[in-house]
Amino acid sequence: MIIKCPYCGPRDVIEYTYQGDATRTRPDAASTDQNLWNAYIYDRTNPAKSHREFWLHSGGCRQHLIVTRDMSTHMISSVAFSRDNKNVGDQR
Amino acid sequence: MADLQSPLGAAYTPGNHGNAAGGAGVTLQERTNVSLVQVTAWSSTIPTVLTAIGSATGVIIQNKPGNGRVAGEKSVFGFAPGRFMVTSATPDIEQRLRAAISPELGTIVVLTHGRTVIRVSGSRVEWVLAKLFAIDFSAHAFPVGAGRATLHHDIHTLIQRINEETFDLYVFRTFARSFWKTLGHAAEEVGYRVE
Numbered sequence: 001m002i003i004k005c006p007y008c009g010p011r012d013v014i015e016y017t018y019q020g021d022a023t024r025t026r027p028d029a030a031s032t033d034q035n036l037w038n039a040y041i042y043d044r045t046n047p048a049k050s051h052r053e054f055w056l057h058s059g060g061c062r063q064h065l066i067v068t069r070d071m072s073t074h075m076i077s078s079v080a081f082s083r084d085n086k087n088v089g090d091q092r
Numbered sequence: 093m094a095d096l097q098s099p100l101g102a103a104y105t106p107g108n109h110g111n112a113a114g115g116a117g118v119t120l121q122e123r124t125n126v127s128l129v130q131v132t133a134w135s136s137t138i139p140t141v142l143t144a145i146g147s148a149t150g151v152i153i154q155n156k157p158g159n160g161r162v163a164g165e166k167s168v169f170g171f172a173p174g175r176f177m178v179t180s181a182t183p184d185i186e187q188r189l190r191a192a193i194s195p196e197l198g199t200i201v202v203l204t205h206g207r208t209v210i211r212v213s214g215s216r217v218e219w220v221l222a223k224l225f226a227i228d229f230s231a232h233a234f235p236v237g238a239g240r241a242t243l244h245h246d247i248h249t250l251i252q253r254i255n256e257e258t259f260d261l262y263v264f265r266t267f268a269r270s271f272w273k274t275l276g277h278a279a280e281e282v283g284y285r286v287e
Contacts, residue, residue, distance in 0.1 A: 007157045007173055008241065012226045015243050059243035061172035081173070083135075 001074050003067060006081055008060040015059030022052040022066050022082075048072040054082060098122060099208055099268045103276075106287060110280030117216030117282025120275065123209040123260065126165075127185045133174040133198040144192040145178060149185065153237075161237040162254050169239025169252045174198075177239065177250060177262065179209075207250075208268035210275065213258035216282040221259060223278045225249070231256060247271055 001013040021044060027036045048071055055065045064082040069075070098104060100122055108116060133141035138155050146152035151168045153159045153176075160169025165181035178189060186202050193200060212221065218229040224244045228234060239252045247270070250262035263271045276284065 009157070011242070014226070059246075059248060060241045061175075062241075063173060 001076075003055065003057075003065075003076060004079050005057050005060055005063070005065065006079060007063060008057065011057070011060055015057060016065075017056040017058045019054035019056050019064070022054045046071070050077065096124065096205065098124065099265050100272050101269060103269050103272050104286065108283065108285050109276060111283040113283070115283060116214060116285040118212055118214035118220050118279050119285045119287055120272075120279065121211045121213075121287045122272075123211050125181060126204075126209055127180050127183050128203040128207055128209070128262070129178045129180075129186055129189055130201045130203050131176045131178055131189060131193060131198055132201075133176075135174060137197045138174045141174070141176075141193060141198045144197060145176060145189070148188040148192040149178060149180065151178075158238045158240055160239045160252055162252070167237075167252060167254075167260075169237065169250075171239045171241040171250050177203075177252075206265055207262045208265050210261045210263065210268070210272065211254070211258060212261060212275070212279075213254075214282075214284075215257060216279075217257050217259060220275075220279045220282060220284075221251075224274065225251070227251075229259075244271065244274070 002010050003013060003016055004010045024040055027040055051069055051071050053067050053069055055067045057063050057065060066080050066082045067076055068078040104122060131141060131145060142153060142155055145168055149166050149168060151161050151163045151166050153161050153168050153170065158170055160167065167179045168176055170176050178185060189200055221229050225242050227240055227242050234240065234253055236253050236255055239250060241250050243249065247263055247267045252260045254260055
């Protein structure tokens, strides 16, 4: 799989580290709702379609990225610096 | 100041190695007595820091991914957003950069003791390096002066193209001997000279 880093250009997946689901929204830090925190930490929908993910270009510019990838075909539709794209939660 | 001891040790064996037919395809050399300084700008100060690097070194580069330039014994290249490697054979480069770049503009980290610089040159240099790194070394994709950050077997490496047939590789000092041996094996096919 090739991921096109916004800074370094196309690089093999071996240079990247997967850092998790980028569709989650962190609950309010003051929340004591255990079901909410449980869902945030453990629940994953694993959709067989387009998905937002955090990746770290650990073997290149070391920037955190948001990659939109089709989980069934591995086709990547967009890559952007995560600092420019504040996570807005589940967009599926 | 005491001279730095090379981490390559006994693995650095001057002479010709590998395939002797057709002469040496590449020449390997450890660059010593070169000061390495990493400059990192804050996200809002990148153009100002580039100007400051220019005033401290006389080498001006553009704020574009991987942009860089080589000017005599000095070189500057970017390898991440707002992050630049500045090298010089004169050790006062650190003081000049510190005078030009305040903490409000960015940070300065001296890496002279933390990196080993290996210069690879010769007509087969692109061929040899392409065995190790999964990036495009052709001149149109990797122009003279440009820098790249990439991996070889989990050894992070910065690469700058010095001229058409020369690249400088910046590897972690503690991994340098292992990398040097691997580089030698990769170059055996075309024959290599260690200077």
